[in-house]
Amino acid sequence: MHMETGALSQARLARQFARVRAQTSALASNLSAEDCALQSMPDASPLKWHLAHTTWFFETFVLECFARNHAPFHPSYRYLFNSYYNAIGEQYPRGQRGLLSRPALDDILRYREHVNVRVAELVARQALSADALAILELGLHHEQQHQELMLTDFKHLLSLNPLYPVYREAVPGAPAAATRLNWRAFEGGLADFGHEGADFAFDNEGPRHKHYLADFELANRPVTNGEYLAFVEDGGYRRPELWLSDGWVAVTSQSWRAPGCWREREGARFEFTLSGLQPLDAARPVTHVSHFEADAYARWASARLPTEFEWERAAADVPLQGHFVESGELHPRASPDAPLAALFGDVWEWTQSDYAAYPGYRPAAGAVGEYNGKFMSNQYVLRGGSCATPRSHIRVTYRNFFPSGARWQFSGIRLARGREPAERGD
Amino acid sequence: MHMETGALSQARLARQFARVRAQTSALASNLSAEDCALQSMPDASPLKWHLAHTTWFFETFVLECFARNHAPFHPSYRYLFNSYYNAIGEQYPRGQRGLLSRPALDDILRYREHVNVRVAELVARQALSADALAILELGLHHEQQHQELMLTDFKHLLSLNPLYPVYREAVPGAPAAATRLNWRAFEGGLADFGHEGADFAFDNEGPRHKHYLADFELANRPVTNGEYLAFVEDGGYRRPELWLSDGWVAVTSQSWRAPGCWREREGARFEFTLSGLQPLDAARPVTHVSHFEADAYARWASARLPTEFEWERAAADVPLQGHFVESGELHPRASPDAPLAALFGDVWEWTQSDYAAYPGYRPAAGAVGEYNGKFMSNQYVLRGGSCATPRSHIRVTYRNFFPSGARWQFSGIRLARGREPAERGD
Amino acid sequence: MHMETGALSQARLARQFARVRAQTSALASNLSAEDCALQSMPDASPLKWHLAHTTWFFETFVLECFARNHAPFHPSYRYLFNSYYNAIGEQYPRGQRGLLSRPALDDILRYREHVNVRVAELVARQALSADALAILELGLHHEQQHQELMLTDFKHLLSLNPLYPVYREAVPGAPAAATRLNWRAFEGGLADFGHEGADFAFDNEGPRHKHYLADFELANRPVTNGEYLAFVEDGGYRRPELWLSDGWVAVTSQSWRAPGCWREREGARFEFTLSGLQPLDAARPVTHVSHFEADAYARWASARLPTEFEWERAAADVPLQGHFVESGELHPRASPDAPLAALFGDVWEWTQSDYAAYPGYRPAAGAVGEYNGKFMSNQYVLRGGSCATPRSHIRVTYRNFFPSGARWQFSGIRLARGREPAERGD
């Protein structure tokens, strides 16, 4: 799946394996079996399924392939917890993952422990081939992706509950004021983009290739709730001229009136968060907006979304720091005053680039070739990670992707615009 | 809702309340929180919802109306656990009952206990009005209906699980042979039907009224799996001429090939039961058939379904005995050799009668008037109770009702036919 | 299909054949090919299809069976114009009848002429068997049914056109005042219902059989637009307590606010008719109401719908006169002042009786056995014919049937109520 063999030693991988697996389990540790069993929509999965599927990944691609005398933990799990790998076989239907009260959460936790032990034994007892190490490393990055999905899928489930439950208590903190929006200019030209080198990356991040950019400007920070509220109050959701045609269909057919987690109560605006319903904070980045909404907002603001290459160009010079899942505050924070704030972390930033193969792209051989490539259709690229992304998971070349209408991720907006000397004389 | 004040004394009602409420809780006592939280389809509800809604009934119709200084257990429960009583207010959408991980099962069990205590106090401390006693008694029959639905809804959920889980271990027993099918003849004439008297009955069972019957014959027992298998193997599901037009649409659009719980594995036939997957037992009554299937089978067998009046005429002379939920064997048993076996218990028997108001029918005043009457449209009457019905819940005048396509209940078939002297000379 | 051999002589049948066939063609004679080709919904058919299907009936059931050396007019018509006779073979899908620009209307008119000539030859040249005469007579009644459907299907199509086209110019006439609503009382008792004798009837009208009625009262005329408007203005479409549960689902999911052809323009109420948009006439019977609306109106009016037996009992003593299609005024008229006005003609009257087999019912042998019996499920009986029914088509035992939500027929409401001496002292 990944184009390059990761540079990690076997010992270091073993330690990472233990750490990442424990982080996953910790996400569900304060939840009940019923919290972990429900599915809010076909696009989201029960937490129990995530716990099992990430384990299935190691059992199927590591233990089955590289461990001697491996016996399946359970004869049905190969089918039940296969997400979409046709090369492995049939899959239990995605939309029915919420119909499985059995295997119980406890069974799944035993499954996790069993596979953890076997993988640890495998790594401890024999020198693994480069292929085996590569798939093991891939499994860890795969698991980190599911860590983020566990938070967003569970947030979506809770957001449908009229009781507005709390997943984790809010982190207290002084409210921040929004910083001023301004523009940072970039010179265009021919440059190289995409991943290269020995470090791990998904196959869709490469190969590194040339791409030409015109001059452009990028906003210094993501769009805030306060700015987005002005769009809403200016009739943003009632004016078809601001929307892509498909976006307007989404607005009208789904009765969108605001971002996915905004709520109104007796005239006041609130935002549903993983810490329950909170007053809408004007200074924080707007999140849970679809690509359609991001695009419409940008048009209203006389700007546009950046391309993924513009984003990568800008991010290449910025240290990979930000507000990630490790902070424990599972909600985007107000951006600090900086030339290019919050490119990493807080909210994934929608780009105008469709999720397509880079020139020369080749999926990996075998079943893991299905990991990324087959989704290169009708999706758009998001960049930079969010407050639910593990810090060690993100890269400047990292390409996340979702369909235009998806809004249950921590997705937000950074504006871009062309740079026309005549117009921007100042 | 019920037309007559029940004849039970307040003290006896108090004892029944304690018993029925305990029976409900016992049904879920061996299940996990995740077992109780899932919803398999909009027509079925999570067990947790049943546990809460039956409690809501007593809180809303008894405590709110008759207890001094009643304070709601939780401000949202009035909305969350209202099934369909518009007079009480808005209802949480039926199809989303499976999206509520909170309130947790433990919260619902506390809610049950709280209301149990309050109702017990109410009954112990003051002499209740006839109205209060009547609604309390209604609540117990309501709760018994939900006891049966808990079993059928949960069976439906488990039936979708590829692991075929066991709810309760099978009751061991010697396999019985099917008894011979024969016909019992009844004289027609004008007679009285429906409930009358001081004992409890639902409002839809009355008023007692005259109805004319022609001579008819009734089968001595329900159709067996073995008989139904002959229909299947004779192309029953491939021959449109055997089906009502809407039934044929159901067959083709839902790909029906056999009753709802039949399964095939490597050429052998099995039946999914609350004790897991079992070899199909030819001697037991066929169950989980829709009205459409019952009607098609009857046509294939050169017979027809009885009307509800024919059924009631035949049952009027039969002792109210049979195989009910108290046996612990949650599956229909092979019928004994008797002139009219298994009219009560084992399987609900589809009639050809649509579920309509008896002449002079009037729903009760107030919100409980919504209990029965508003469903008198596009449903068919079933009679006699099943292996999941409490013995004390059923009556000869009892009218159950479901739409033509429903097949997740313990519904079966008893054949009828006209009696034409020339044809039936014996 | 019909139980009895019609009493008509072969010569008289031949004359009727010519007359009925010409009447059908005349209905479309002022319409364009495009008027005749469109389908407004799966339940309705293009006029061209009606013209072809009624011809197909004679070709398939008369010429194919009884004419020597019959060659099909076109090899595909057997398939294209078969409505629902599985015994004849596969059918072109109902919902796609509006996708056939070919065969052209002119081709269909040639088809009609061809079959007319062949049937006339057959009848002229040989003495037909009783079976042949019976199916020929059935074909004429079948064709008359389609004459009414042509008018209602076409009205439905035009009603969706924002231009509100006129099919036939309105018949001028002085506006009538509504007559006073009063009640006519009937004694109950055991009586005979259904068709008997040598005259033609559909198989579903028999056999004649005994049925017991309690005393009842019937309104002297159908409910008027003015009366129904009072229901609308009293919040009839906003009050769930007035509706059957399924009816309320229809109201909310389909946004019903008034009968199917009522329109509002700048605060004034209009009714779409086959003569275009007309001011709502308070004196005329309300029409294009579903069974759900008829039932809700009756509940609001503290009454109920009659059973089909009550209706037949009342109609048995009334001369078969009324306002039928022959008048040329294709809209119900204000009812005259009479003890039982407009039982026949004007609007079909919804009953509370589900469309079910009479005791002893047997469908005819062969393909025409599919004519009626297989629809005895989830439909309700309407009685009496409408302003779009041919006078010679209706009978006191005639049973029309449609699902509860259907409202594109000329369906209306006649109220009934029980008769309780204490309450009704007069």
Add this chain to the structure above:
Amino acid sequence: MHMETGALSQARLARQFARVRAQTSALASNLSAEDCALQSMPDASPLKWHLAHTTWFFETFVLECFARNHAPFHPSYRYLFNSYYNAIGEQYPRGQRGLLSRPALDDILRYREHVNVRVAELVARQALSADALAILELGLHHEQQHQELMLTDFKHLLSLNPLYPVYREAVPGAPAAATRLNWRAFEGGLADFGHEGADFAFDNEGPRHKHYLADFELANRPVTNGEYLAFVEDGGYRRPELWLSDGWVAVTSQSWRAPGCWREREGARFEFTLSGLQPLDAARPVTHVSHFEADAYARWASARLPTEFEWERAAADVPLQGHFVESGELHPRASPDAPLAALFGDVWEWTQSDYAAYPGYRPAAGAVGEYNGKFMSNQYVLRGGSCATPRSHIRVTYRNFFPSGARWQFSGIRLARGREPAERGD
């Protein structure tokens, strides 16, 4: 809408107006009113609607804006025939265009004539502004687009008719053999793409901008039916590994087994054409394939689809010649033996490029700004025109676009591949 004022003189535009308008009418001249009224699916429109909408374009954007004292031809047409211009007002729902038997075809032809006369008068009597001339020219290109849609929409309608009607008799001709597939190599580098200059182009073709290409190779001609048949027979529609994930959903949910117009009869393969059903010709280009099918075929053939920039780079040096609608043969022809055959005409060639804005793109001001830009979402670019495209309508920079699943256009496949010296040693 277009970025540049066209270079045509007013007199030349007047002549083109007359010619293009006449060509549109001629397409329907041999069809009946019913042929012109039907709608096969929401994506396609009745021919009558196309005839009216193209006229509406001139009435709304030319006569209303630039003619003195313009009175609307009909008060409802502004609403009825507005396709998707929200700035003009509400639109009659797209999916219901097939429900309008009125206005009649004759009315629409009168509408065309009326607007033709008024536009001709306008152009004859006054010197028009550059804006007026530009919108008039745009209207002609708009009308040419609809000319092609009339053929493809009507072909789709006929393809659903079991009679397989003929729109235009087939052009006789000697069958051609397929030419050999070979590859033409292109050097990469930074180059300019998109429209520039005074000639007409749609706004989405500009602005001209730089884009970098790696070396690549392009097939000398489109994929043939024979080649595609090999894919089908190799299990192409049964092997998920060949498909994008969304493509595989389309294959399974829509039961795709072959291109949209292929039919099987008694074991032989046919293709439905505008000349009726014809034996499948292995030498002709495959057509009526979706983007999903084009992508899957390319993967099976160890190649890929070209980007739109690769296509434009190759086409820039090729004369704009090919098989267009003027030939009268409304079906793609076998490609001649040429270094780069059939880039223009025959079949639109799917590219792997999503339909997105070029850098610096700005839609035109006003309502015509809705012409192109708002569809830049979830669609893919096709290049080169087809056998149904007018010769004068196509350009090397022309960008057609359709969603991934669309296959009722004359869409085909040209393969591309990267150029890797090591692998391609010749």
